[in-house]
Structure formats: structure tokens, C-alpha cells
Amino acid sequence: AKSQGKGRHVVYDDRMDQRTAEQSRVAADLRSALDTDQLHLLYQPIVCLPGGELFGVEALVRWTHPDRGPVGPGAFIPAAERTGLIVPLGAWILEEACRQAARWQEELGDAAPRTVTVNVSARQLREAGFAGEVDAVLRRTGLAPGLLTVEVTETAVFDGGTALDELKAIAALGVKIALDDFGTGHSSLGLLRTCPADILKVDKSFVDDVTEGGEQAVIVAALLTIADGMRLRAVAEGVETAEQAAELHRLGYRYAQGYLFGRPMAPDAINLYRPAHDAE
Ligand code: C2E
Ligand code: CA
Ligand code: CA
Ligand code: CA
Secondary structure, eight states, X not given: OHHHHHHHHHHHHHHHHHHHHHHHXXXXXXXXXXXXXXXXXXXEEEEETTTXXXXXXXXXXXXXXXXXXXXXXXXXXXXXXXXXXXXXXXXXXXXXXXXHHHHHHHHHGGGSOSOEEEEOOHHHHHSTTHHHHHHHHHHHHTOOGGGEEEEEEHXXXXXXXXXXXXHHHHHHTTOEEEEEEETSSSSHHHHHXXXXXXXXXXXXXXXXXXXXXXXXXXXXXXXXXXXHHTTOEEEEOOOOSHHHHHHHHHHXXXXXXXXXXXXXXXXXXXXXXXXXXXXX
């Protein structure tokens, strides 16, 4: 039994090595991707319920690898975080999204997305001077701070250290703060007391079963009560069916995001976005 245990341990170590090797390969490829235009951003509509009018967008990064084709963010963001490459990568994403947001202001005026949301990882938030960089990007691109939303996970803020201070400095610029995947991390409710937040993104896992009633619906309703009480906008994530949208609207949700309304799309497709769906 002892040797078996030892054997398993060796297998485990091998796997760890493989994963580390894979991650450093991804990181090396990603470094050159940054310099050679292999990365681009797509934008997913955040809409109003029940009509589906465009409210804002969330920027989601895509990587077209020269040999491997499209690589999903799930396959490279973790590697980028572990190697610290997320810092230059995130800086590129932030600037690109702000540039696009400023372009929409010019092209669409009042019809432009009212907020452009950028995902910011724990590692970026821990970087001293990140808020200063956000400020510099806003100045360079000419985007009004109130049109940018920085989206962070609860776990990123709880990372400790200076993350919370950095977030407060970003909020002080007039940039909106969204808490991503809300309800899936730890101590969410405590965080709401200390963390500056304007938007609460209710995780897809809660939205998935909202039409089945019962406990899932109770959680979705309770999260909205908290958001309303604290004057936060609640956005229901991962809405895929008309039934879910109708139920969310019935519960009082006014904002949603999901494949029902639109998949992540190229910036030009946002210019053409029209509500195709009505939750009533
Ligand atoms: P997230 O921030 O929670 O983003 C939402 C993810 O759910 C996106 O996947 C989006 O395409 C997907 N999604 C949206 N609506 C639906 C739906 O109705 N059904 C289903 N099944 N999925 C839906 P994506 O683009 O693959 O991104 C995955 C994760 O990678 C993101 O989760 C985020 O954590 C990370 N990520 C993506 N772009 C960036 C980025 O620019 N920076 C950072 N730091 N992380 C990013
Ligand atoms: Ca997000
Ligand atoms: Ca999310
Ligand atoms: Ca997620």
C-alpha cells in the first residue's frame, strides 16, 4: 500500500510538471502574440430587460494562435496570471477597449454603449500604480471615466495587500466597479461593506436554474434585494433562454447578459446591434 501511495505521488508530480511546462510554453507563445497582432477583443452586449436594448458591453479577449488556431481565454489567462504576463497583456486589453469605447462615442453618440467593461485580474490589481495606469489610459484615449467599468472577482479583491486600495483609487477616478461572478467566491457579503462597487454580476450558475423555481430562484431574488438595497445595478449573467429572461424580469432584474441577447462579437457588429428579443 505504501509503494502504491508513493507511485501515485510520482504520477501527480509528473502531471504537475507537464502542466507547468505547458504553461510556460503558452506564456512564451503569448509573449510573441502580444507583439504580432494575434490578439483581439470581442464585445458582448449587456442589455436592458425586458426589451433587450443595448446598455453596455463586456470586452472579452481572443487569441488566434498561428498553429493552434483560436485559443480560449480559459486556456491562457491562468498561465498569463501565473507568469505575470497578464500585466502587459492586461494593459493592452485596457487600452484597446478604451480606444474602442472612445470610437463608439464618436460614431454613435447617444446610441454608444453607456459602459465598456474590462476584466481585471488579481495580479493586475496587486501591481502598484495600476490605478495611475488606468488614469493614463483614459487621458490617452480621451474616454470619460464614467464610461469605463473595471470588472473584478471577489477573490481578486480578497487577495489582500493593496488590491482594495488600488480599487478605491480607480473608483475615485470616476470609473465604475463591477463585482464579477458574484456569489461564487468567499465572504461576498462582507466585501460589499468595504469594497467600492457599482455593479453586481450575478453568476451564470445561479441564473441557469432560475426558471425551475425553488432554491436557485430564491438566491437570484435575494441577490437582487441586496443589490437594490445597496444601490448597485444587478446584471444577470449567462442568460440563454427567453424563459430565463422573463423570469429574471419578473423578479425585478433590469439588466442581463447572455447568448440569448448576443454572443461576444466584433466591434462593428455592436454598431449594428438591435434588440431581437423581448422578455415579455
Ligand atoms: P467572465 O468574465 O465570467 O466572462 C463571461 C464568459 O461567459 C465569457 O466567456 C462569455 O463568452 C461567456 N458567456 C456569456 N454569455 C454566455 C451564455 O449565455 N452561455 C454561456 N455558456 N456562456 C456565456 P469567455 O470569453 O470564454 O471568457 C471566459 C473567462 O476568461 C471570463 O469569464 C474571464 O474570467 C476570462 N477573460 C476573458 N477575457 C478576459 C480579459 O480580457 N481579461 C481577463 N483578465 N480575463 C478575461
Ligand atoms: Ca467578466
Ligand atoms: Ca462573469
Ligand atoms: Ca465566469
